[in-house]
Every structure is written in structure tokens, then in C-alpha cells.
Amino acid sequence: MEKRVVILFEVHPVVTYARRYDFQTLLDHGYQIDVCDLSKVISEFHSVGRSEIEDKAGIHNYCFQSRKEFQDYIKKLDKNTFIWSTFQLTAEYIWVFRVIASHLYGFICNVDYVCPRSAARMAKKSYWTNWSWHRVKNAVLFRIPKKSLFIRMADAVITYGAGDEKRKLQNILYDKYTVVELTNTIDYNECIRVLSHTCEGDMSDLPEDYIVFIDEYLPYHPDGLKAGIHIDADRYYREVESFLHRISDQMHMPVVIAAHPKADYALHAECYRGMKIIQFKTNELLYRARLVVTHLSTAISMVMVYRKPFIVFTTNDVKHKLYAGGIEESQKCDLKCNIVNISLQLSDQDIYKEIKRAQGISREYFDEQILKYKLPEGHPNEALSFGEILLKAMKRVRKRNKRVENVHRNKDEKKCCMVRK
Numbered sequence: 001m002e003k004r005v006v007i008l009f010e011v012h013p014v015v016t017y018a019r020r021y022d023f024q025t026l027l028d029h030g031y032q033i034d035v036c037d038l039s040k041v042i043s044e045f046h047s048v049g050r051s052e053i054e055d056k057a058g059i060h061n062y063c064f065q066s067r068k069e070f071q072d073y074i075k076k077l078d079k080n081t082f083i084w085s086t087f088q089l090t091a092e093y094i095w096v097f098r099v100i101a102s103h104l105y106g107f108i109c110n111v112d113y114v115c116p117r118s119a120a121r122m123a124k125k126s127y128w129t130n131w132s133w134h135r136v137k138n139a140v141l142f143r144i145p146k147k148s149l150f151i152r153m154a155d156a157v158i159t160y161g162a163g164d165e166k167r168k169l170q171n172i173l174y175d176k177y178t179v180v181e182l183t184n185t186i187d188y189n190e191c192i193r194v195l196s197h198t199c200e201g202d203m204s205d206l207p208e209d210y211i212v213f214i215d216e217y218l219p220y221h222p223d224g225l226k227a228g229i230h231i232d233a234d235r236y237y238r239e240v241e242s243f244l245h246r247i248s249d250q251m252h253m254p255v256v257i258a259a260h261p262k263a264d265y266a267l268h269a270e271c272y273r274g275m276k277i278i279q280f281k282t283n284e285l286l287y288r289a290r291l292v293v294t295h296l297s298t299a300i301s302m303v304m305v306y307r308k309p310f311i312v313f314t315t316n317d318v319k320h321k322l323y324a325g326g327i328e329e330s331q332k333c334d335l336k337c338n339i340v341n342i343s344l345q346l347s348d349q350d351i352y353k354e355i356k357r358a359q360g361i362s363r364e365y366f367d368e369q370i371l372k373y374k375l376p377e378g379h380p381n382e383a384l385s386f387g388e389i390l391l392k393a394m395k396r397v398r399k400r401n402k403r404v405e406n407v408h409r410n411k412d413e414k415k416c417c418m419v420r421k
Contacts, residue, residue, distance in 0.1 A: 005390075006034045006083045008096070010042050011222065013061075014261045016280050018053050019193075020186050025387025027058045037063040038096065041070060043226050071099050082106035082394050089171050091137035094149065097173060101152040106397050108390070109154045109172050142171050154178050155401075156393040158386075160185045161375040179400065181393045182381055187298065188373040189386055190283045191305040206276075209253045212289040213244055213275075214282060214297045217260035218318060220268070231317045237271045239315050243342040244275070244293065246351050247311070253290060258282040258299075291358060296331045296339075304369040309358035316343040335369070 005026055009017070013035055018024075023033055035053050041064050055061055064070040077083075083100045085108065087093045101107055146153070153175045161182030174180065183189075218224065219233035244255045257272050259279040265271055278285060282299055286292060292303050292310040295318065303310045312335070319341065332339050340346070340354055375382045381389055 003030055004032045004081045006036060006081060008036045008085045010038055010087050012039045013037055013053050015053055022385045022387030025385055033059045035061045040065055041067055074099055074103055077105060084108040086110050091141050097151050107154050108156045110158050146173055155397045158183055158393055179393055179396045181389050182375060183389045184375055185373040187301040191302050194283050194287050209290050211253055211255045211291045212285045213255055213257050214294040214299050215257050215259045216295050216297055217263040222262060229321050239342050256285060258285045301373045304366055307366040309361055311354050311358050312337055313340040313342050
């Protein structure tokens with residue numbers, strides 16, 4: 001019996017996904033892995049990417065060009081297949097869930113970090129006045145009972161274990177029969193991997209002391225392009241480069257750019273002049289950094305785990321176009337940090353104060369923040385990798401399905417006996 005796991009990605013899957021989602025553990029347990037790229041079906045912007053997950057023994061890549069091609073592929077899967085979706089349940093993706101839930105395979109949903117709502121964000125006028133059709137549809141979808149969608153609920157849900165579990169599961173296909181497994185966030189597990197000295201790649205060409213900037217590729221990011229958000233590239237990179245150079249001069253150490261996985265700076269060679277750009281090594285770079293400079297990146301969780309001094313900044317374009325609606329204020333409250341607007345005229349003294357503030361962050365602050373990304377001490381899944389938790393969820397689903405089959409078999413046998421009598 002062939003064991004197969006199909007993994008669905010809404011964005012072009014890059015090479016780091018194989019490590020982040022712990023493919024090797026599945027391969028070690030005899031599973032075949034189909035990596036399904038739906039980016040071209042979802043959006044032309046999401047399909048941007050250069051580095052793919054490597055085709056090797058046990059891993060096969062599929063890039064679908066149309067919904068029909070994807071539907072035909074799903075129909076050919078055998079009943080022992082588990083389909084694992086990394087999609088969030090939104091109005092534009094309902095068709096994906098209808099396709100995979102219409103066939104009787106194991107169906108697993110994954111929910112990673114969910115940003116908490118805050119009073120600061122909800123108090124913003126734009127939070128209540130932005131009534132775009134896209135937002136209205138998803139607001140309704142978020143609140144209605146999922147049974148009303150007439151889609152089979154997921155057999156299992158894997159979600160990170162800190163915070164409000166009810167809210168995280170509110171927008172996913174699950175009911176009382178769904179197996180729920182908790183995990184640390186994927187970024188937290190990545191940090192544990194590095195701390196365990198199992199990181200990959202040679203970083204010996206870097207100086208002993210350096211500053212890391214976590215690049216977000218904001219002017220060219222696929223999500224922003226899809227949403228119609230235009231951030232002036234010339235102005236953005238000019239402001240960021242100036243800010244980074246001034247920090248570098250004050251700390252007397254170079255800045256290394258941790259390039260976004262979707263970035264292609266071969267096409268934008270004019271960016272980050274005089275700075276070393278490294279892609280797919282953000283975790284390893286942060287581990288050795290003396291200071292981290294960042295936007296409100298999800299990689300901030302790694303900064304917390306490594307307890308690195310950090311400076312969060314924004315620009316006028318980013319603040320008013322990307323983070324409109326109070327998102328920036330929400331994250332600021334959540335992180336309890338200052339956000340520097342580098343579009344303003346900053347003196348050397350202002351930058352010096354930000355560096356000193358970052359270097360003075362207490363260990364207690366980091367300890368408090370880390371709790372958002374990890375399971376409580378003593379939880380049975382605390383030390384398990386993501387692949388091990390996925391295997392555990394599949395085992396529980398198989399056990400549950402076998403129990404249900406036995407119940408139905410017993411009922412059929414009783415009906416047969418009654419007919420004979």
C-alpha cells in the first residue's frame with residue numbers, strides 16, 4: 001500500500017519549505033510527497049519565484065495551470081492519500097476546499113500564526129469604514145457556521161498552541177469530530193533546529209559581528225501587487241539604505257540583508273548597494289546577529305527566540321498604504337515596542353537612542369514574547385517536530401476512521417440478520 005501526502009500551496013513553494021515543513025520526517029516514514037503549486041491558478045503575482053523544492057526520491061512537484069487540471073489530479077488519488085492544505089479559509093479559496101473535500105481522502109488543514117486583534121487597531125476609523133467587497137465577503141465567511149457552506153469538515157487541523165485557540169479555529173473547517181493537534185509555530189521550530197546545531201550551510205564568510213536587516217521585498221512583493229498596493233521603489237530603497245548605513249556607521253559593523261524568499265535582486269541590482277545579500281538563510285543569520293532591523297515581519301518571532309536587540313521601522317508609504325487600518329498600531333501594542341518612521345528627519349542622536357533602546361531590552365521581555373510562539377511546558381507535542389505532529393494527526397485520523405468503519409459494519413451485519421429472520 002502506497003502512503004502519500006499531497007501538500008497544497010497557494011504561493012510558489014520555495015526551497016526552504018521542504019525544511020520548514022519537515023518533509024524529511026515524512027520521507028523517513030515511507031511517505032511519498034506531492035508538492036502542489038496552485039499559485040498560477042490563484043494569481044499571476046503569487047506565481048513569482050525562482051527557487052523550487054527539489055525533485056528527488058519521494059518528492060514530486062506539480063504546477064497546475066487551471067482549476068480543471070487540479071480537479072483531474074485530485075480525482076486520480078487513491079483512498080490512502082492524505083491531502084494537507086496550507087490555505088486559509090477565505091472567500092476566494094472556497095473552491096479549493098470544495099474540490100479536496102468532495103473526495104474521501106484524509107483532509108488536513110494547517111493554521112500557522114494568527115495575528116491577535118487589538119483595541120488600538122479596532123479604534124481606528126479605517127477599521128470600520130473599509131467596506132471593500134473582498135473584506136465584506138470574508139467578514140461574513142468568518143462569522144457564519146461552517147456547516148452552512150456544505151463542505152465536508154477537515155479530518156484534522158494542526159494549529160500553533162499559544163493564545164486563543166477558539167479564534168484560530170474559528171475560520172477553518174472543523175467540528176467536534178475533527179482531530180486537533182497543537183504545535184509550536186513553524187518559525188519557533190526552525191529556531192530550535194538552529195539552536196540544536198543542525199543548521200545547514202556554511203556561514204564562515206561573514207564577519208564575526210554584523211547587523212541583519214530582514215528584507216520584506218515590499219515594493220515588489222506578490223501579495224502587495226495582487227492587492228494593488230504601490231510602494232515607490234526608488235524612494236523606499238533610498239530611505240532604507242540611508243537608515244541602514246547610518247546604523248552601520250554608529251555600530252562600526254556591516255549590514256547583511258536577509259533577502260525575502262520571494263525576492264529576486266538579480267532583477268533589481270540597484271538595491272542595497274554595498275551590502276551583502278543572502279537568501280534562504282534568515283534563521284541562521286539572525287542566530288549570529290548583533291542587532292536586527294526589521295519591519296513588522298513574521299520573522300520577528302525568531303528575533304524573540306534568539307533574544308536579539310531589534311529596531312522596528314516604517315516609512316510614510318508603508319504606514320499609509322500597506323499598514324492602513326491600524327495594523328501597525330495593533331502590532332506595536334502586541335510587541336510593546338517603538339516603531340521608527342525613517343521618512344522623518346532623524347538626527348544621529350535619534351538613531352543612537354534607538355540603538356541603545358534595542359540593546360537595553362530585558363530578558364524578561366523576550367521570555368514573555370516567546371510564550372506566544374511555543375507550546376506550554378509539559379505539553380506532549382512540545383518537543384515534536386512538525387513532521388512528527390503531522391504523522392500523529394494522520395495516525396489518529398486512521399484510527400478514528402477504522403472505528404467508524406467497524407460501527408457501520410456491525411450495523412450492516414445486524415440488518416442482514418434481521419432480513420434472514
